[in-house]
Amino acid sequence: MLKAFGVGLLCTLGIWYFNELIKFLDINKVVYSQQPGPCRAVEGVYVPEQGYQGSEDVEVLPNGIAIFSSGLNYMRNPALKHVQGRMMMFDLSNPDEPAKALRLTGFTRKINPHGISLFTVDGAVYVYFIHHAMDEVDSDESVEKFRLNDLVVAQEDQFYATNDYVLRHRFLRTLEYFSFLPIGNVVYYDGHKGRKVAESLRRANGINMSPDKKYVYVAEAGAKRITTFRRSANGDLSKVSSTFMGTLVDNINVDPETGNLWVASHPIGYKIYLKVAFPVGSVAPSLVLRVNVSEGVITETTQIYSDDGRNLIGSGSAVFQNGKVLIGTPTHILMYCECLTC
Amino acid sequence: MGFFIRLFFCGIIVSGLGLWFMRALEFSDLYNVVHKNVPGPCKFVQGIDLGAEDISVLPNGLAIMSTGLMVPTESGGKPALKSFDFSKPEQPARDLTLSGFKGDLMPHGLSLYSTNGKTFVYVVNHPAGLLNGTGEDEVLKFLWQTDKQTLMFQKSFKDPEFRSLNDLVVVGDDKFYVTNWFTMKSPIMRQLEAILFVLPLQNVVYFDGKAGTVVLSGKYGANGINASPDKKYLYLMEVNKKRLTSYRIESPLNLVPVDEKNLGSLCDNLDVDPESGDIWTGCHPVGFRIMGKMMFNPKASAPSQVIRVGVKNGKFGGSTEVFADDGSVLSASTVAVPYKDALFIGTLDHKALHCKLTGLNPVLKL
Numbered sequence: 001m002l003k004a005f006g007v008g009l010l011c012t013l014g015i016w017y018f019n020e021l022i023k024f025l026d027i028n029k030v031v032y033s034q035q036p037g038p039c040r041a042v043e044g045v046y047v048p049e050q051g052y053q054g055s056e057d058v059e060v061l062p063n064g065i066a067i068f069s070s071g072l073n074y075m076r077n078p079a080l081k082h083v084q085g086r087m088m089m090f091d092l093s094n095p096d097e098p099a100k101a102l103r104l105t106g107f108t109r110k111i112n113p114h115g116i117s118l119f120t121v122d123g124a125v126y127v128y129f130i131h132h133a134m135d136e137v138d139s140d141e142s143v144e145k146f147r148l149n150d151l152v153v154a155q156e157d158q159f160y161a162t163n164d165y166v167l168r169h170r171f172l173r174t175l176e177y178f179s180f181l182p183i184g185n186v187v188y189y190d191g192h193k194g195r196k197v198a199e200s201l202r203r204a205n206g207i208n209m210s211p212d213k214k215y216v217y218v219a220e221a222g223a224k225r226i227t228t229f230r231r232s233a234n235g236d237l238s239k240v241s242s243t244f245m246g247t248l249v250d251n252i253n254v255d256p257e258t259g260n261l262w263v264a265s266h267p268i269g270y271k272i273y274l275k276v277a278f279p280v281g282s283v284a285p286s287l288v289l290r291v292n293v294s295e296g297v298i299t300e301t302t303q304i305y306s307d308d309g310r311n312l313i314g315s316g317s318a319v320f321q322n323g324k325v326l327i328g329t330p331t332h333i334l335m336y337c338e339c340l341t342c
Numbered sequence: 343m344g345f346f347i348r349l350f351f352c353g354i355i356v357s358g359l360g361l362w363f364m365r366a367l368e369f370s371d372l373y374n375v376v377h378k379n380v381p382g383p384c385k386f387v388q389g390i391d392l393g394a395e396d397i398s399v400l401p402n403g404l405a406i407m408s409t410g411l412m413v414p415t416e417s418g419g420k421p422a423l424k425s426f427d428f429s430k431p432e433q434p435a436r437d438l439t440l441s442g443f444k445g446d447l448m449p450h451g452l453s454l455y456s457t458n459g460k461t462f463v464y465v466v467n468h469p470a471g472l473l474n475g476t477g478e479d480e481v482l483k484f485l486w487q488t489d490k491q492t493l494m495f496q497k498s499f500k501d502p503e504f505r506s507l508n509d510l511v512v513v514g515d516d517k518f519y520v521t522n523w524f525t526m527k528s529p530i531m532r533q534l535e536a537i538l539f540v541l542p543l544q545n546v547v548y549f550d551g552k553a554g555t556v557v558l559s560g561k562y563g564a565n566g567i568n569a570s571p572d573k574k575y576l577y578l579m580e581v582n583k584k585r586l587t588s589y590r591i592e593s594p595l596n597l598v599p600v601d602e603k604n605l606g607s608l609c610d611n612l613d614v615d616p617e618s619g620d621i622w623t624g625c626h627p628v629g630f631r632i633m634g635k636m637m638f639n640p641k642a643s644a645p646s647q648v649i650r651v652g653v654k655n656g657k658f659g660g661s662t663e664v665f666a667d668d669g670s671v672l673s674a675s676t677v678a679v680p681y682k683d684a685l686f687i688g689t690l691d692h693k694a695l696h697c698k699l700t701g702l703n704p705v706l707k708l
Binding site for chain 1: 373382660
């Protein structure tokens with residue numbers, strides 16, 4: 001009896017001590033405020049009364065025009081039924097002008113846009129984006145029946161896309177997230193068919209390519225790491241490196257001048273999962289990093305923007321051009337910052 | 343046969359749970375990655391290679407620092423008090439000559455006190471070495487003769503309540519608050535005190551010029567200490583809980599708790615910007631790395647970080663990270679002192695950095 005009590009007490013003390021030790025070892029992360037310079041919200045993006053919100057994936061053209069997806073209903077959550085999916089543009093060279101919605105012609109269905117990729121050929125700019133149809137069931141057999149997140153166009157109508165999760169039901173998906181199983185993948189669509197080119201990824205989220213098209217960068221959100229691949233001409237990928245970022249990496253943008261990666265992320269894991277599960281009302285922190293990469297290997301990471309959620313909720317993508325940084329979020333505003341030390 | 347099958351499945355379950363638990367911990371930000379962060383161009387301060395654990399700056403830009411805290415006596419390097427001029431940052435830090443002091447110098451936390459046109463330097467001294475001995479720690483008082491690069495020894499303060507001292511803040515003539523990093527007297531008990539860091543055993547002592555009284559007890563580690571510019575509020579870093587606390591000084595022995603803030607990092611010394619009243623602190627952002635360095639491998643590097651905390655009337659506002667490095671450039675930062683548009687970052691036993699604050703967003707409200 002006494003022995004049981006003693007063991008119990010020791011176990012309790014041991015667990016309590018271990019817990020304190022874990023807390024001491026940085027398990028309770030604090031997110032500080034940091035802006036690279038003066039920052040403000042871009043007008044016209046976040047107007048919740050009208051169902052306008054979010055700027056999930058942002059990309060910018062060399063002339064300063066940024067295109068982004070807005071009004072994403074990630075996981076087709078009924079709580080976000082009122083949200084309007086839009087494709088929008090913002091001119092970095094006229095930052096005082098509000099962002100404007102782009103009018104879609106020749107496509108009558110309501111869009112639910114997610115990852116985007118811009119592709120310029122013969123002076124024409126093509127915008128490819130992932131669309132999560134709200135009412136229809138996916139019917140295209142040649143695309144793997146998982147859940148697409150982002151894409152990057154390699155050649156006209158040929159692109160890489162990431163599959164984030166397998167299970168469709170929202171509750172089961174939450175379990176899937178916490179299982180940390182490596183069941184995400186990257187598919188390559190060659191213009192006719194899709195095929196898996198990288199497997200066993202822990203939640204493949206953002207994807208992009210080096211300016212010389214030699215390397216493909218994938219954000220493995222479930223492992224908080226960025227994995228790089230060397231790309232062959234036929235689209236095959238072979239892994240080069242995996243680097244732990246310590247923050248849940250979302251979309252990746254590539255600065256065409258330096259090849260640097262601009263990565264937006266969710267620095268406190270449990271907070272972004274809560275935000276996804278309960279999208280209305282909750283707050284998640286933001287963290288934007290500039291990542292230096294050389295021959296497919298990450299050499300340095302620099303913190304550019306950090307917020308505990310009071311100014312920017314759940315940063316999902318970031319672009320840099322001419323000393324300006326644009327930070328997009330899945331359900332909140334689009335943030336425009338000047339970077340004084342970039 | 344049945345036993346082995348049960349054992350096997352038990353093993354699988356335990357391993358599975360353990361693996362999941364470890365993954366969950368990893369996911370819950372146990373593994374903190376330090377990303378580089380600089381507020382502007384930074385340069386190493388010449389003349390500092392043995393650390394600059396604490397530093398304090400005068401309104402005219404002249405600063406004094408404690409160096410060589412972790413120097414082992416056999417190494418030949420000497421602990422010293424040095425001066426640095428913010429208006430000539432490319433000039434190396436210079437040794438200050440001690441006059442009238444015959445004892446052993448191993449300086450730690452320091453505090454400046456100006457009165458009647460004179461500047462006095464009060465500094466924690468470990469004559470028997472850091473964490474050695476059984477209570478020989480003392481506070482030394484020097485008159486800083488800035489034109490002669492000399493510190494003229496005035497007196498030494500000792501008290502039974504002075505155990506293992508860390509930092510102090512002077513609030514009046516020979517009146518100061520000093521922190522006890524460890525309260526146990528014997529080295530063995532001190533080891534135990536370190537292992538049982540989860541217990542609130544540390545304290546703050548108020549010395550009134552003659553004797554010391556424990557004024558704040560039951561603290562989770564008492565490391566950096568400082569006061570608001572008007573000396574109405576006292577700030578304490580309870581490093582073992584990574585939290586900053588503030589007290590209103592109703593009277594020297596009556597400290598009323600006002601606010602506390604979890605900084606999420608092992609912050610060391612606290613400096614108060616005389617203009618804004620903000621608290622700037624040098625921190626160790628990855629717990630296991632600084633502990634590993636101090637307990638097992640003193641030659642290892644540890645990451646560095648500088649945090650600035652807004653505070654008004656003892657109430658804490660927001661916090662911002664001003665500097666961060668994974669230890670490859672600057673190792674084990676302990677203190678950060680701003681002066682005009684520059685910042686001095688001191689370390690435990692490495693170099694010191696002088697940075698220009700060009701990236702500091704003036705509009706950022708804390």
